[in-house]
Amino acid sequence: MSEKLQKVLARAGKGSRREMETVISAGRVSVDGKVAYLGDRVEGTEQIRLDGHLVKLKTEEEQVCRVLMYNKPEGEMCTRKDPEGRPTVFDRLPPLESGRWIAVGRLDINTQGMLLFTTDGELANRLMHPSRKVEREYAVRVFGEVDEAMLQRLRKGVKLEDGPAKFNKIVYRGGEGRNHWFHVVLTEGRNREVRRLWESQDVQVSRLIRVRYGDLDMQRQLPLGGWTELGLKDVNYYRKLVELTPETQSKVKVDDKAIDNAKSRRIRRSVKKHHMRHQQSMRRRRN
Structure with missing residues (x-):
């Protein structure tokens, strides 16, 4: 069964469906050696490239959907890189073996608080879309x-x-x-x-x-600049909210789900070290 190209790219973790529509329109995607166009559909057996790089396709069953909750401080940009060298919300997120973290919406530079990230572009797209009324x-x-x-x-x-x-x-x-x-x-x-x-x-x-x-509040013990990965129950809450099939696997161990005082202190130390490294990098750039 064929699917829209932007949906397949989003599921592969290349960005939200909306972002992939922009990428396709810019002529950056090819299917079996031919430049793709918005509206193209694929079966999943094709060779798809983004900016010349082969995209590893995943079925819905193969991909483990992961979701992070991040407590964004004021002063951080919701972009992957900032030309002025300002800190971004992506700077401290954990590395992924494949794909990338996709922000569920944005908060402007002067707004703080709860920001979600996921590896599933379709989940991100549905949670953001006004028709879902989240x-x-x-x-x-x-x-x-x-x-x-x-x-x-x-x-x-x-x-x-x-x-x-x-x-x-x-x-x-x-x-x-x-x-x-x-x-x-x-x-x-x-x-x-x-x-x-x-x-x-x-x-x-x-x-x-x-x-x-949605119905999930910012975890009170999560410090500014800190992130925590949601467990299977909360991931499936968001998936059910936007009518996606539930997950059966999680990267989160049962003991890691709660943020106790010790874990909160570890997150704060990590945030402080990252902030100090960024300040040192900014001073070197100015000098």
Whole structure:
């Protein structure tokens, strides 16, 4: 049975389906020696190359889906490499024998919190796609006068430059003066959408933290800059959420799933060492 080329490349861990559509459109993929085009379908027996490199194809049964939860700090870019040498969210992720880590959406440089990575491009694509209506929850601190009429407008929907948008839920979490904390929920991940929604009401966002993706919360003991790999139960929660077949294998040992105090301290030490190495590298580049 044939499948879309971008889906096959995504399953091989080369990127999300959306990223692979861009790669194919740029003429970087060939099938049996001929340049591929968007819309091409393959059986899985062909010789597929990306940028001249042979792609090792995998069936759904062969691939072990892995998912990481990463606690992104402010100041990190959601790109693989930054031309200005700034740190990226990919810098500290564990190496893979084949394929690569694919980010499930993005957080802008000034946003921190829960960011998912997976080796399965199809899972990444479905979790990101607005049609799946996967909830994202953010803790947001705003500066300015906020009243109930404003909150009702944000719940009902406002027009942004790229179309209408709204918060599915807004819960007040306290504050003083002109600084207030809210938890907001939406089901799509447009660029800077949370910030732009508040700015449409002449309110500035001074802090933004993603705390939940789907029904899984950011693990409280996971330090900024740290990652942990999800166990089979949580991986299959996300797969079931977007109607993918469940996994039967996991790279995570049962004893490794929980983050206890000792593991949290090890992660913090690793993050600190990585940060020091990056600072030294930046100083050498400037000199």
